[in-house]
Amino acid sequence: MRASGAVTRSTLRQQIADALRDEVLAGRLQPGREFTVKQIAEQYGVSATPVREALFDLSAQGLLESDQHRGFRVHQFSVADYRSMVEARALVMDGVIRDVFREQPPSPDRQARYREALVSVRRRAEEAARAARxxxxxxxxxxxxxxxxxxxxxxxxTYIGDFLHRLRVQAWVFAVPYLRGDADVRDWLWQGHADLVASVTLRDREALRAAVDDYNNHALSWADRLAAGDPDHLGHAPQPPGADEPGDEARPEA
Known part of the structure; x- marks a missing residue:
């Protein structure tokens, strides 16, 4: 019975963390937004313990800030932070490309793993590109x-994968408040997923490097426009802290 209770609590902790991360990624929990364990526990109708654990998990991922006197706050990333995220993932991806495309032929097991994984990756690429368009x-x-x-x-x-995933979540957390509701949002959404998959499928190292460079340069170009205050494509800045309160009906911005 004790083990079952531990699993239930762990599962609830993950569910709450996932739900709050989705709220942040959707832009419904704005940067600077403050809330307490008690507020979130009441909102989800659960006890404080799994909520507190979930919030500390999100803090460890860099999405929340903890203040023992005020509770938690959605972390507000700057344009400089965003640029650093993009530059960091570019450096790591360069090493990944060198490893995956080593000169010696891949083993049969690795080739089989590539083929199996690429079936799913290709579907994700098609859906992502369609949504971007x-x-x-x-x-x-x-x-x-x-x-x-x-x-x-x-x-x-898996360590590299987890690190890159964390960077991409943080990058989206930064970008969403600016992109949400922007009439020109399609100008700033990268759509090269299919080209990248094609280069991996063909094991074309130079084409893959070019696709990844395009991905990162696209993000840096957008960051440059934000930093320069481009009046045509600035996007929408985050709402001021306290614009909404936890428990309000979550709605995307108009």
Whole structure:
């Protein structure tokens, strides 16, 4: 009975963490938003313990800040933070590309793993690119994160995969408040997923490097526009802290 209770609590902890992460990624929990364990526990109708554990998990992922006197706050990333995320993932991806495309032929087991994984990755790429073309952020974020997660698994290093996934979640957390409701949002959504998969399928190292460079340069170009205050494509800045309160009906911004 004790083991069953532990599993239930752990599962609830993960469910709450996932739900709150989705709220942040959707832009419904804005940067700077403050709340307490008690407020979240009441909102979800659960005890404080799994909520506290979930909030500390999200803090460890860099999405929340903890203040023992005020509770928790959604972390507010700066343009400089975003640029650093992009530069960090570019450096790591360069190493991944070198590893996956080593000169010696891959083993039969590795080739079989590639083929199996690429079937799912290709579907994710198609859905992500379709959502990007349509400017549908809610659908795009989910598929984009799963696309990169599954693609990164080809490297066979879970530590690198976890690190890159964390960076991409943080990058989306930064970007969403600016992109949400922007009439020109499709201009700033990368759509090269299919080209990247094609280069992996063909084991074309230079084409893969070019696709990844395009992905990172696209993000850095957008960051440059934000930093410069481009009046045509600035996007929408985050709402001021306290604009909503936990427990309010969650709605995307108009």
């Amino acid at each position: 349509g400017g549908d952020l809610d659908i795009l974020i989910g598929y984009d994160l799963r696309f990169w997660r599954e693609l990164g698994a080809l490297a066979g290093n």
